[in-house]
Amino acid sequence: MSSTDVGCCPWTGPSTNPSPCLSRTRPAAVGCAGGIIAVGALGTLAGQIFVAAPVAVGAAIQYFTTITQPFTPPTR
Secondary structure (H helix, E strand, O other), X not given: OOOOOOOOOOOOOOOOOOOHHHHHXXXXXXXXXXXXXXXXXXXXXXXXXXXXXXXXXXXXXXXXXXXXXXXXXXXX
16 A cells, blocks of 8 residues: 555545545535434434423323313302
């Protein structure tokens, strides 16, 4: 392997191009943005499951407890 064999991309193997990853693929910022979008979507889904769903269940319990209680008129 000579000093010009960079081979930073595992799918391309050794290359004489000093930066084969950048010349054959899109810029790193595009990959980072894709990762942010994917992880952000997973975070949103996890938030809905672990935060919003228990709050909705608690609100439903409180609602049905309230509407099933007998009416007690206020005292004067």
